[in-house]
Amino acid sequence: MAHFAFEVREAGADAPRALALRGALTVQTLTRLETLLAGQPAGTATVLDLSGVEHMDTAGAWSLVRFAGRGQGVRLQGLSPRLQSLLDAVRDAMPRPDPPAPAPYGLREFLEGTGRRVASAGQLAVELSAYLGVFLARLGRAVRHPSEFRMTSLVHHCQDVGWRAVPIVALMGFLIGVVLAFQGSVQLRQFGAEVFVVELIAISILRELGILLTAIIVAGRTASAFTAAIGSMKMREEIDAMRTLGIDPAMVLFVPRILALLITLPILALIANIAGFVGGALMAWAELGISPGMFYVRLTDQISIDHAIVGFSKAPVFAVIIGVIGCHAGMRVESNTESLGRMTSAAVVAAIFAVIAADALFSVFYARVGL
Amino acid sequence: MAEDPIIRIRGLRNQFGAQVVHEDLDLDLWRGEVVGVVGGSGTGKSVLLRTIAGLRRPQAGSIEIFGKDALGCTDDERRAIDLRMGVMFQDGALFSSLTVRENVEVPLQAVPGLTPTLRHELADLKISLSGLPWFAGDKYPSELSGGMRKRAGLARAIALDPEVVFLDEPTAGLDPIGATAFDVLIRQLADSLGLTVFLVTHDLDTLHAACDRIAVLAERKVLVTGSMADMLHVDHPWVREYFHGPRSRAAIEATTRTA
Numbered sequence: 001m002a003h004f005a006f007e008v009r010e011a012g013a014d015a016p017r018a019l020a021l022r023g024a025l026t027v028q029t030l031t032r033l034e035t036l037l038a039g040q041p042a043g044t045a046t047v048l049d050l051s052g053v054e055h056m057d058t059a060g061a062w063s064l065v066r067f068a069g070r071g072q073g074v075r076l077q078g079l080s081p082r083l084q085s086l087l088d089a090v091r092d093a094m095p096r097p098d099p100p101a102p103a104p105y106g107l108r109e110f111l112e113g114t115g116r117r118v119a120s121a122g123q124l125a126v127e128l129s130a131y132l133g134v135f136l137a138r139l140g141r142a143v144r145h146p147s148e149f150r151m152t153s154l155v156h157h158c159q160d161v162g163w164r165a166v167p168i169v170a171l172m173g174f175l176i177g178v179v180l181a182f183q184g185s186v187q188l189r190q191f192g193a194e195v196f197v198v199e200l201i202a203i204s205i206l207r208e209l210g211i212l213l214t215a216i217i218v219a220g221r222t223a224s225a226f227t228a229a230i231g232s233m234k235m236r237e238e239i240d241a242m243r244t245l246g247i248d249p250a251m252v253l254f255v256p257r258i259l260a261l262l263i264t265l266p267i268l269a270l271i272a273n274i275a276g277f278v279g280g281a282l283m284a285w286a287e288l289g290i291s292p293g294m295f296y297v298r299l300t301d302q303i304s305i306d307h308a309i310v311g312f313s314k315a316p317v318f319a320v321i322i323g324v325i326g327c328h329a330g331m332r333v334e335s336n337t338e339s340l341g342r343m344t345s346a347a348v349v350a351a352i353f354a355v356i357a358a359d360a361l362f363s364v365f366y367a368r369v370g371l
Numbered sequence: 372m373a374e375d376p377i378i379r380i381r382g383l384r385n386q387f388g389a390q391v392v393h394e395d396l397d398l399d400l401w402r403g404e405v406v407g408v409v410g411g412s413g414t415g416k417s418v419l420l421r422t423i424a425g426l427r428r429p430q431a432g433s434i435e436i437f438g439k440d441a442l443g444c445t446d447d448e449r450r451a452i453d454l455r456m457g458v459m460f461q462d463g464a465l466f467s468s469l470t471v472r473e474n475v476e477v478p479l480q481a482v483p484g485l486t487p488t489l490r491h492e493l494a495d496l497k498i499s500l501s502g503l504p505w506f507a508g509d510k511y512p513s514e515l516s517g518g519m520r521k522r523a524g525l526a527r528a529i530a531l532d533p534e535v536v537f538l539d540e541p542t543a544g545l546d547p548i549g550a551t552a553f554d555v556l557i558r559q560l561a562d563s564l565g566l567t568v569f570l571v572t573h574d575l576d577t578l579h580a581a582c583d584r585i586a587v588l589a590e591r592k593v594l595v596t597g598s599m600a601d602m603l604h605v606d607h608p609w610v611r612e613y614f615h616g617p618r619s620r621a622a623i624e625a626t627t628r629t630a
Contacts, residue, residue, distance in 0.1 A: 027493070027531060031484040057532035058564065062496050082565065089563030095499040098506055336467040336513035 016045035016073065022052030025060025033060065037067045044073060051078030061090040131328045132320065135258055138251045153256035161222050161257075162264025166271060168221075169214050173272030176209055177201060177279025185287045194288045198298040201280035206307040210273040212359050215318040218265060219351035223326035226257055227347040230330025231340045239331075258323030265322075266315040273311070306371055314362050318355050325351045375438060377402045377535060377567055378423060383432035385418050392418050394591040396432070400535070405561050405568040406596075407578045410588030411609060416571040419588065420537050423569070424458050425449060437534070454481065457533035461540045463524030465512040471498060471523045472508035478530040494530070501526035502556050518549040522556070529560065538570040542577050554580035575614075575622040587613075599623070 019040070025033055040046060048064070056079075064087060068074045079087060142149040184197040230253055233239050239249050277299070284290040329347035333340050378400035385393040392415035400406055410416050421427045423434060425441065434441040436452050444452070457478075465474045475494040479485060485493075498508050501522045512520055521541060528536050541557065542550035558581045561568050572578065578585055579599060586596040589609050595602075602614045613619065 027479070027482050027485070030482075030489065030493075031486070034489065058496060058500065058529075059493055059532065062493065086563055086565070089559070090496070090500070093496065093500045095495040095505055334513060336511065338468040 016047050016075075017041075018047045018049055020049040020052060022054075024055040025053055025064070026055060026057045027059035030059045030063060033063050037063060040067075046074050048074065048076045049078050050076060050083075051080075053079065053083060056083045056086060058086070058090050061087045062094070065091045065094060128324055128328055131254070131324050134250045135254050135320075135324060135327075138248070138255045139259070142251070142255060148251060150252060150256050153252070154260055157256050157260035158264055160225070161218070161260045162267060165218060165221060165264075165268055169217060169268045169272050170275040172213055172217060173205075173210060173275030174279035176213060176272075177205065177276035177281075178283045180204060180209075180276075181280040181283030182287060185284065189288075195290065195298070197280075197284050197288060198290065198295055199302055201276065201284075202299055202303045203307055205273055205276040205280070206303070206311045208311070208359070208363075210276055211269040211311045211314050211318065212355070214269045214272045215265065215315075215322065215355045215359075216352055218261070218268065218318075219322045219355055220348055222261065223322050223329070223347045223351035224344045226323065226326030227329040227333070227344045228340065230327060231333030231343055234331060234333045235335055235337070235340060254323075254327045257327060258320060261319040261323045262316055265319040266312055269312065269315050273308075310362075310366050310371055314359065317358055317362075321354045321358060322351045325354060374402065376400055376435075377437060378569075379433075379435040380423070381433050381435075383419075383422065383434070384430045385415060385422060385427070386430045391591060393422075393429070393432075396592045398586060398593045398596075400567060400569060402534075402567055403561075403565055404583045405557065405570065405581055406584050406586055407582035408569070408571045408586045408588060409573070409578065409613065414588040415591075416588055417539055420458075420539055420569065420571050424456065424537050425453060454531060455533050456535045456537065457528030457531065458537045459521070459524040459528040459539065459541065461543060462517070463512065463520040463527075465520060465523055465527065467512050470509055470511055471503070471515070471526070474512070474523060475527050475530050478527065481531070494526075497526040497530050498523070500529065500560070502552070518545050518553070521545070521553065525556075525560075529564070529566070532564065533566070535567045535569065538568060538572075540572055541570055542572065542574045547576075550574060550576065551580070553577075557581045575619050576625070579622050579625075 021033075023029070048067070050064075053060075061083075064076060068076055076087075180201045181197055184200040185194060188194050188197055188200070230239075233253075239253075242249050242252065277295075281290075281292050281295040284295055285292060326347050329343045329350070333343050376399035378398075380396060380398040383393050383396040383398075384391070385396075396419070398419075408416050408419065418427065422429050423436070423441075428442070437455060439448060439452060441449065441452055465471070466477070469477070472491065472494045475497050476490050479490045479493060482490075495505075495508060499505070503519060503522050503526065507515065507519060507523065512523065515523065525536075525538070525541075528538075538557070542553050545553060554577050557568060557570070557577075560566055561581075568581075570577070570582070583598070584596055585599060585602055587594045587602070587605070587607075587610055589607065594607060595605050595610065597605075599614075602610060605611070605614070
């Protein structure tokens with residue numbers, strides 16, 4: 001359907017060069033047309049005979065207009081009136097580029113980009129601490145004015161964040177206990193110190209693994225849920241609507257969510273610890289013949305309560321980190337759907353990273369303190 | 372008109388559960404005309420548009436587009452038909468992760484052998500044709516106003532120089548000045564590019580300013596078609612109320628003043 005042909009007639013020295021085009025000048029034949037026109041010698045007078053053109057679309061017209069604008073000597077003739085009006089319309093609408101803004105390049109661009117990234121990282125830290133401050137301030141206000149506090153919302157979020165996470169957290173804890181017992185028994189058997197597998201499991205789970213892995217699972221589950229929920233409200237201008245109605249978004253959205261995390265994360269960590277002990281005890285029984293009774297006695301006799309205190313002391317910090325990062329990312333969602341997805345995954349990555357970094361700081365701190 | 376209609380609909384039936392939206396609906400679209408479809412809420416204007424555009428399969432009836440049976444054809448034939456049609460959705464339906472220029476380039480990617488530079492420059496032309504300023508090409512849809520998003524949607528709809536363009540509520544949500552400018556743009560493009568336009572609207576000003584022919588949807592079918600003047604003589608309660616209401620009178624006065 002899209003046939004296209006041309007014919008070049010070289011004229012004498014007195015007459016201009018003539019180029020006859022026939023067929024369809026459309027987007028389908030545009031590449032061939034452009035190649036042909038680009039191959040014409042520049043600066044020579046050329047007549048384009050278009051009387052054989054049956055079909056033309058804006059792409060063909062655009063190409064002709066561009067060719068005609070190349071030099072003074074180019075003339076278009078013979079176009080049918082209908083196609084001529086199309087050509088005129090395209091000529092009127094030819095895009096006129098704005099002068100490009102001077103873009104930084106080279107070393108300057110590198111330095112500028114680095115500066116921007118550092119500044120935005122600093123900005124992020126400032127914003128996160130501002131959100132923490134807002135949360136604490138609203139929490140204080142809720143204590144003074146209990147009527148403003150949304151109890152139903154808190155219960156709802158506790159169910160979402162806590163209760164619904166119990167199966168996955170318990171399973172994770174159980175499997176961690178199994179793995180520790182199995183790996184521990186293999187190593188400790190070499191020294192005939194199998195019985196210390198109880199201490200190995202108890203201390204590592206109580207101090208580190210129980211709370212850390214629970215926090216990581218919660219960060220993946222909950223930070224993303226917070227961001228998605230708050231972000232989609234932000235996208236549909238619900239948050240702006242709240243402000244105009246005199247409702248404080250921080251009080252309604254942040255406080256119940258972060259408080260729900262504060263309440264449920266230690267409970268989830270406790271469940272993970274117990275599940276870990278059960279898994280470890282079962283594996284120790286199967287692999288090393290340490291009976292559950294023996295396991296229990298060693299656990300209660302040998303393991304100081306300090307380890308549990310160290311572990312649980314991290315829970316509120318992790319909860320606040322996850323909650324603040326999730327809420328903050330939700331508020332940074334813009335009015336397009338893409339930013340919602342981007343901020344949701346950014347929230348998960350940031351929350352997990354921050355939890356692990358905080359855990360490292362805790363380790364250093366407790367080592368110095370001697371706990 | 373001697374030639375065949377570009378789109379011929381016969382005996383169309385659309386049904387959602389027990390609710391029949393269209394029954395025995397006939398409509399012809401002739402080459403080069405701008406047809407405005409009006410009708411009360413729930414009369415299935417958008418459903419009709421989606422059915423012709425191939426987004427919905429009717430329960431019964433036949434649709435012929437460019438002389439081909441659009442319902443009984445193979446997927447490849449349907450695709451060939453789709454390439455000759457453009458649709459502008461109500462809010463533009465632009466891909467939010469792409470800039471306006473990239474949005475317009477999407478249909479151009481179907482053309483074999485087009486280099487990225489050419490595609491880029493053609494997209495710029497379409498953006499300019501739809502009356503958007505140069506800088507709009509680099510913006511994301513979320514950074515544009517409602518009127519500009521509609522223009523960008525139109526630029527994407529005409530990217531492949533379709534023969535038929537479907538516009539769903541082109542002026543809904545625009546201020547009167549923006550709506551008038553859009554009416555003028557539709558008329559200009561229809562005249563200069565030789566487009567056939569099928570537009571669904573509530574806007575009486577658009578019917579006046581842009582449409583050659585008006586089709587009224589009521590009682591599950593196309594009740595009547597004709598020019599604006601014809602509509603004033605139709606004896607049907609809804610049509611009478613619609614075209615004799617205060618808004619309609621204002622629109623008629625406005626066009627006669629400017630004419």
